[in-house]
Amino acid sequence: MTPFDPRLLTTAPRARRPVAWLAAVGVLTGAAAVATAFPLAALVVALVEGSSLRTPALWLAGLLGLRAGLGWVAERVAAWAGVEVTAALRTVLLAHWLAAPAEQRPDPDRGATLAAQGVAAVEPYAARFLPALVSGAVVPVLAVGALVVVDPVSALVVVLTLPLLPAFAALIGAATRDETERRWQALSSLAGHFVDVMRGLPTLVGYGRAERQVEVVREVSARHRRATMRTLRLAFMSSAALELLASISVAIVAVTVGLRLTHGTVGLEPGLLAILLAPEAYWPIRRVGAEFHAAADGAQAVADVLAEVAPAPAPPVDLPAPTSPASHGAAGTAGVLLRGVTYTYPGASTPVLRGVDLVAGQGLTVLTGPSGAGKSTVLELAAGLRTPTSGRVAAGPAHLVSQRPFLPAGTVRDALRLGNDAEDPALWHALRRVGLDGVVARLPGALAAPIGDDGTGLSAGQRSRLALARALLSSDPVLLVDEPTAHLDDEARALVHALLVELAARRTVLAVTHDPDLADLADGHAVLGGDLEEARR
Amino acid sequence: MTATEWRPGLRPTPAILLGGLLGGAATSAGIALTATSGWLVVRASERPVILTLLAAIVAVRAFGMVRPFFRYLERLVSHDAALADLADQRASVYAALVPLTPARLGRRSRSRVLTGVVDDLTDVVEAQVRVTVPVLSSAIAAVVATALAAWFAPAVGLVLAGLVAVVALDCALAWRVESGSQDALLAARAEVARLADLVARQAGELRALGAGAAALGRLDTAHGTVRRAVRRQSHGRATVAALLPIGTAAATVAAAWLVDPAEVGAPVAALLVLLPVAVGDALAPLVDAMRALARAQGSGRRVTSLLDQEPAVHDPARPSAAPALPGAGVRLEQATAAWTGGEDALRATDLHVTPGRHVAVVGPNGSGKSTLLAVLARALDVRTGRHTVDGTDVRARALADVRRDIAVVDDEPHVFATTVAENLRLARPGCDDDALRRALTLAGLHAWADALPDGLDTRLGTGGRGLSGGERTRLGVARAVLADRRLVLLDEPTAHLDHATATAVLDDVLDAVRDRSVVLLSHRPENLDRMAAVLDLGDAPSPPPKE
Incomplete structure (x- = not known):
């Protein structure tokens, strides 16, 4: 942990301007503080010698007025820098995680703590500690410089x-x-x-x-x-x-x-100046120490974020086969292809998938297999959320509807428009296709009705159909669905079956399911073997 | 128990007063150091016999040395007093929260509410050190400096009094700025934290939906709100910061004009002209104290409004001793309930569970599932209708007696930072290890327990071994089994688990509590075929969900 890591400025370029302003205002404030000693000493000397107070008094008032102005600017700049540096750092961090496969993200608790509370500690670090650091570096030098000249x-x-x-x-x-x-x-x-x-x-x-x-x-x-x-x-x-x-x-x-x-x-004026300037050399250094104690969390968070977004080390050379996450979304690919894919969860000793081959082209392909065989993992690999330990994965731009589809706290409209920018008529059309239009229309506020975290307020079946409606709105040529009918009654199941078949006429649909009726409707059927391991959370 | 012991005020204890006195001595010594140095230098320039300067030289050295000494004592005394106060306040707030738990802690994210209380309490107690002591110290130093100046030259005393008044006004302004801006800022920062937490946890899901850019866009908007709130606040703060040098400048120039070296002598004149700058520097930290004050007041209000609630359940002063019909089970007849005085969250409901009879309760949110569970758990009184256990109205019996027969397993059982054994034993103090192992086996944690590095002495929770969601739920079940409660309430215990794990966990759980009265709340259709009855609260039109 260092007081200031210059990589902050290269990693988060948006932090550069506020930090430069902090430095400039810090230098000017320090210079004004040192300069104030001169008219103050002159004022005392004029008083003692009985000469006119006018000139030193005007200078003193002017300089203290300048300090007031600089104090005003410094406060604004510090607040601005605190917000900007924090926002820049947080955005860089989250953008990095949004682009990284699951193996390169920290565990959710640690990640969330760093992004929320950790980065929040950067605000006082930037707003209070960095100005103290600047004055700690500038003021003693100026004070000693002035002293060399004066006494x-x-x-x-x-x-x-x-x-x-x-x-x-x-x-x-x-x-x-x-x-x-x-x-x-x-x-x-x-x-x-x-x-x-x-x-x-x-x-x-x-x-x-x-x-x-x-x-x-x-x-x-x-x-x-x-x-x-x-x-x-x-x-x-x-x-x-x-x-x-x-x-x-x-x-x-x-x-x-x-x-x-x-x-x-020595004369009276240099003597007075010396006793006024000497303390200026010491207190900024002590203040850096005191503020650093308070800003240590922020400095640590800066170090953690920089470590997190630093370019990953080169992959070890003894990988059995070249992995190719790069082929995701490659032009011309509209299907899903897995060749000899093996996947081991980070920290696990045995692979969950071993040498899996799978081809899914346009049409409906179902993937079945016992619990714990890694069916959901196959979908996550196809979606590019995970990188295979070995083997090759190629897939077109994919939309994944997982078993616990993510529905943010907000309105029904917010939940539907994640990943697309469809207008209301399109939203209603999609809701009608999954048979939810009546339910949503009866909610207070309809599309503007609030739903809670994870879609609380809706039943599990309604949540999964809402996620399917969202999949309909996506333009991705590959649709990956995990147990789409698990929570549905017979009527809704039939509706979803028909919908998936219809979608498969134009897209590649790969569905993980236990539902034999859906398997009967499929153009292709892949079975994943594997040991019956304890199901992963 | 009431919240009478909770004191959110800043009324200083004797130890804090002592801290303020010591701080006053330290601050005064700092001012005196500058003033006597000025006197010394001007007196020396008159070239007196060196002996006449000795007293001043000793004084300068002494002030230089006693200031850190008094500052050290002040910090020791005030921090120790604040920590002692923290211990008391924590205990009394904890005691005051017990009768309000769980129903008055909010319907959801209770652990966040409780963590908030911990932080707020720290803010309130820290105000002793950050507000009371600096204010006392500054007041003492200001009085000392003003009196000193007035003794030499009454006019300069007035000038200093004026400067002190400007500082006081500045502080009042600072307090207004901080109090007026903190709510908006807190809300804006909380929204950023919520979004950052969400994006960090759901990065994979967001990417699966192609919604990464949209999520970052929402984060940008939230940052924008913080930016605007900070800008408004910094406007006020900047004005506060600018006022102090202006006051100091005016006081210094006025002192120089009013002082007459011929009357008081040149050295004292120098001392008097230097005083305003020294006083201004010494009082500057007061502005920070106002920030801490505003924050502590906000925190104090939050804690007070939480503690200022009536318990949601009635505990009779003279409870009836024995139940009328042992074994008759738990029965609700046309029971309604409400969390606050408003609309009923549970509409007239009938329910009957007896040992061995398992009942599922389903229905969308807002249909009253969690309200029903709170009633059954004796966390909430029925408003109308009857709630009987073994034929006796529960409100006639002692709360602790009724609750002694009930175990609740929810989807996030708390895992304490202690050993596996202690985590279980809280459900049944004093039981032996064999009982613990039996409970773990029944909850399906047999293999997990065997794999623990230190067996039952393995530490869990913060700083210890982590648990998966399924393991946590099973641990909660093991507690319920160990406690040997007759009524087991399962509050969506598998809500956070994936399908396969959820099915396996629920199967084991229902086996483990086979011979108990069981009420299962569920969103999911799994395992409902194992239940004796299913109560659907969503049948009738329901009132809109309320938070």
């Missing part, structure tokens, strides 16, 4: 003590690393306990075990408090040590300036 002795003091800050921080970090890591495990399991018993509250209530958890919650939270305080004490101590170092350094500057003033080896 070289003070500049020397600062240059000698400044490197102590990072060195000291590294030293503390190294000395406490083992201790911190040792505690981390215990701490995170204590912190997770409350979330765990909260999420399990309905279960605990169901078995009458909730009341006694109250005391456990109190007790574990108390342990969590003690463990957290041990860790925090260390963290606070090291940050206090750094602050002490910076404070003492500033005090040394002030005292040496004072002594030299009494000897007359």
Whole structure:
């Protein structure tokens, strides 16, 4: 994990402009902060010497006014950059997963956590930490530069003590690393306990075990408090040590300036400037440390996303046969072809498919076989969602209706228009063909009727017919359907059978089914053997 | 139990007050460091005898050193106090949630509601550290600095008081900005998170439909909403950020004009001119405190509105002891029920289950299936009609007594981050390992249990071994079998499983609870032939589904 990975800008080009603005505004703000010391010192000198206050006062007001303007711009730029960098990163990540076969995606829980909560942590990282990083790099340099011109002795003091800050921080970090890591495990399991018993509250209530958890919650939270305080004490101590170092350094500057003033080896104005500029060299560095602590999640998420979308390593050379995911959607292909296809699930030891051959051209082909034989996997391979471990798959652009068809939370219209941009009359036509027009017309709002996640509000049979209606609206020449009649009554089954036969007159339809009546209607029939393994989830 | 112990306010505890005092000392030392440095330098430029400077030199060093020291103490004291408070609040909120569970936690995604409570609670308690302590510290430092200035030159004291008033106004503005924008932003960000979660989980399905581009388009739209909300908020934040330097500039120039070096002496004059900048810098973090305040108030309101509900079931003060007709089973007669005061979610329904009799309940969503289940589980009272167990009205009996005979298996049983044995034993405390193994076997987890690396001591849940959907459902069934409950309610236990797995799991489940009273909620036609009766709630026209 690095504070800033430049690959962010090449991976998500949309992040470039906001980051450039952040840097520019950061440099200007730093320069204005350093510059303010000059009229402030001049004002004090003018006051002490009894000369006119007008010029320094005007300069001071002007510079502070400039800082106000820059502060205004900086706030807007930071907010803008936070949103843009986050959106760019999330879009790149999800576009990558949408294009990748199943084997190259992380497991759904990890993926969803990274895309939703993980990337969300990038917003404070970009909006708060990156500006702090810019001022941490710019302001000390400007302050020391100004000091060199104004009072070289003070500049020397600062240059000698400044490197102590990072060195000291590294030293503390190294000395406490083992201790911190040792505690981390215990701490995170204590912190997770409350979330765990909260999420399990309905279960605990169901078995009458909730009341006694109250005391456990109190007790574990108390342990969590003690463990957290041990860790925090260390963290606070090291940050206090750094602050002490910076404070003492500033005090040394002030005292040496004072002594030299009494000897007359330095003037009042340079002396004042030195004590005003010296702190500017230290606090931005401490702020980077403090903000990085808060932005660590965001930096980690940036690293995770970059690792996820980085070009995949070249495939191992000892693959038995060339795989050809590239032939998906190839021009001229309108059928499905599998040649000697073997497929092993990531992490599994035995293949689910072994040397499978299958040809499906225009017309209706049914694929049957015992549960767990890998029928659904064949469809996913044909749809290009998986890459064969060995063998060759070729298929035209395909629309897959899976066993649990995906219906987003939204309206019936939203669900139907996934993957096409058909207008309402076409939607009604498709609904009529699957025999759902009456059902939808009776829903409050008809096409605008809301359905829940996974199509809740509809029965399983209605959901699968809605998915078939969506398949009708697709223009893909290959239609892959998984158990299209599993949830249907006899009447609806007959309707779907007729529909598939009709579609097969113009398209390649490959259907996985247990339904003997559908198999009777088919132009082709493929049987998948295979062991009766535990059915995959 | 009521929510009286829940305190969402920012009323400081004595330890937090101490933290504020220590923070005030640290902030004052910071201001004093700048001021005394200025005094020292100007006094030195008058070339006095070095001895007369010693006190100032010592003071500069001392202020430099006590500031980190006080800051360290303040952070220790206030964090410790906040964590102690967190422990108390967690326990009391947990206790307050127990009687509201499950019916008052929303109809769906209860675990999301509960995770939200955890986060909200943390926000509220953290406000002690992020709001109360900084506000106290700044107030103390502001008073000290103003008093100091007023003692030397009353006019400059007034100027500083004015600066403090500007900062206070700025804070009020910041609070308004944050309070006014956070709801829209939260909603916009939640929508982005929901879509991102959906696309990440369903990437394959979306691709299978050729809907990848459409999904990214919707994500873009959601990002656009966040962008607009952030832009509106940043407009306010930018104004807040710009106000502080303007106030500081005005105060500094005014102080320089009002101070008379001839009267107070040049060194003190320098000190007084430098004070506004030092005070402005010291009070700047208050703006961040207002962000935390607005967030904590929003979180506090959410938790309060959740806890501020009446339990959905009546627990009699003087319950009747014995059931009238042991073995008569569970009976609903013309029972209706509603989640809130509004329309009935369950229309007049009759149902009778006895040991060994399995009844399926089917019907589309909105027909009252989950409401019926909540009534049977004693999570929800009937509104009209009768609900009897063994011939006695359930409302006459102690809630815990009635629930002791009921087990619910839903489609997402919670797996605790502990061992397999402890995950099961919560259903029947103190039972031996043989009983656990028998329950696992009945639930069809025999082979799974044998393959566990550490047997029944294998850890599950977060940081432990993962479970497939089918395994989780079976674990829930094993709990129900172990608990030996007479009424088993199966709430679409196989809803998230594919066809083949669902059939296999349900077969085993129905075998395992063969001799119990069973009510099965289902969307699916599988296994319904095994049921003694099927109650279709979708027969009559149903009220529209409500969330």
